[in-house]
Amino acid sequence: MTQIKSAPLDNTDYSPPHKDITAVLVLEDGQVFWGYGIGKAGDVVGEVCFNTAMTGYQEILTDPSYTGQIITFTFPHIGNVGTNPEDIETTGPAALGMVIREDITSPSNFRNNQPLNDWCRERGLVGISGVDTRRLTRFIRINGAPNGVICHNPEGRFDIPALLEKARAWPGLKGMDLALDVTCKEPYSWEESCWSLGTGYGKLEQPRAHVVAVDYGIKRNILRCLASAGARVTVVPAQTSAEDILALKPDGIFLSNGPGDPAATGVYAIPVIRTLLDSGIPMFGICLGHQLLALAMGGKTEKMHQGHRGANHPVMDYNTNKVEITSMNHGFVVDKESLPENARISHISLFDQTLCGLELTDRPAFSVQHHPEASPGPKDSHYLFDRFMEMIEKHA
Template sequence: MLQRQLILEDGTVFIGEGFGSEENTSGEVVFNTGMTGYQEVISDPSYCGQIVLMTYPLVGNYGINRDDFETVTPFIQGFIVKEYCEQPSNFRSDESLNTFLKANDIPGIAGIDTRKLTKIIRQHGTMKGCITSMDEPVEQVIERLRKTPEQTDLVQQTSTIKPYVVPGRGHRIVLVDFGMKHGILRELTKRDCHVTVVPYNYGAENILRLKPDGIMLTNGPGDPKDVPEAIEMIKEIIGKVPLFGICLGHQLLALACGADTEKMKFGHRGANHPVKDLEKGKTYMTSQNHSYAVTNKSINQTDLQITQIALNDHSIEGIRHTVYPAFSVQYHPESSPGPEDTNQLFDDFMQMIEQINAKNEEEVYA
């Protein structure tokens, strides 16, 4: 096996075995605590610009299959594991993790102390890193990493370029794509929705012209404040059409309503995060992937109400507008991968749409 090195911007160096693509890569190093679901993680557009460390020690044992992708083109920068399996055992497996990463030009590194790396990130926060060849001078890499500015075009990279339609006979939904996971689209089509997927910068006037019954704001990568056009769009449509936001969509809804967001120390990534629903008094296990969160203090100055919180750190996991039909969650109710505890949120959205439609009909015939 070809030896490679992982270099962090703080000067820490790990030596391991390279797999996947042999290209050098750099990005923000983050960790995911899921025991399974590596295929969905690799194909999740929200990881655009990031090198992902899997804390579970064995990865690749069930291979790669055709059914579990969250996007056609992976945007992940690199992959870090303790051990990867070259000969997967699974009746659905089409190829190994190694061949898939090679085919998609994604470098990987294995055989390093992933527990140590996770502890470094937890203690010091996420930081930039580079997977590179052994002959690259460490000091040069560190200097380059420290000088590299944060990417601000991640949503632009992952969003669809043109609108497209997924036909259905049910409610007409406009899905604003900030880096959408296919799991969200699957949940809407499962409910027979007629879905029009539009780019992140599709204006409010164009969206309202489509006469939607509801609007969904999807997940996506990066800082929500890097998408000011989306914030302005939400300001114009809120109150006119029912809204449901997920992950980045949740943060954008909060910003549009006057709240604020901040970058977390190391974020939430994994399929095992407990969230308490303050309205129902229930606790759910959720799938999460985000670096930013809505700040608690900023909610007090808005018409938003906190509906759910994370039990690990008490960060905001759900909000609801107290005047208009709009709500959002920080986690992924489509759960790809992860538990399906909160899948009913899509049904709640359908019910909200039906209530608004019924109210509008009453006003017309009154």
């Protein structure tokens, strides 16, 4: 496939470079990337980020933490193993769309059920191929994640000025609460455990404890890992009160991952978390849940320049002095200098020394920024779920 060059910043001729063009990516600074449409026809606007993972594109596209975002995959061969009904993290809203380098090839994998392009079309995902993803990624690394619009029009007609205006008008993720867009509507129980080759997903047989998981955009594999560790899980919506959570008589409380600005979600989440901390019930948070725990303790969060999104991020666990290869997906981070005296740093990123985990010294609570349920290591961080269960049993 011929790579389509992006338009220069001062370009005023917005005509597609040739008649086969069916999609365009327009950034808020005026850059125009031409290409070929993927998935559903139409347009989407959001924050354009990049993910460096070489595998797991289906899990990435269905991760609720990507709500409001357009994913640029730095790995060029996306779609080559197709899709299946098992490797999904949610059935609801997730990533808005994707940007890739090469055409989607015919799937080649024994677990394939449907080509990626058809799967995207059914899920309403808009995408573009043929983009110089190296150039786009370098731009994001230098300038930060921009607003952008993908427009897929099979007839090749595009109103570039209107798309540019749409990108510039989008408010951005800072200050945006998106947890309410992806949280469950009603409480539900979860007993499905992790997947094994030949047998598929298992089922919790002998529960060790009852865990209430607050759903800010929870990934299914987090629930599976909790079940595999022995937790009978009750999932509750993001705005569930502390009184209603405590009425469920949990042995442990889990704060889930999710999208958006933690400070915005914290408006209603922080008072609840503080009450739950005061109850003395063991607590474990991941990603957004980690950030919300830090905010509830009096810490601060801030928007990152480009974020961490990939499956090869080295993290040091100060409890064991071991380095874990982790999966990450976040655009906000906890300011480690803002942590109170009753919190200690438990994990740190070896890429940029950002905070990746914390523990309370006076209460049974801890959290991590990375995703231990993912499998980049492949299971370097799964011990955290066992650590949570051990904490629960210790404080029973």
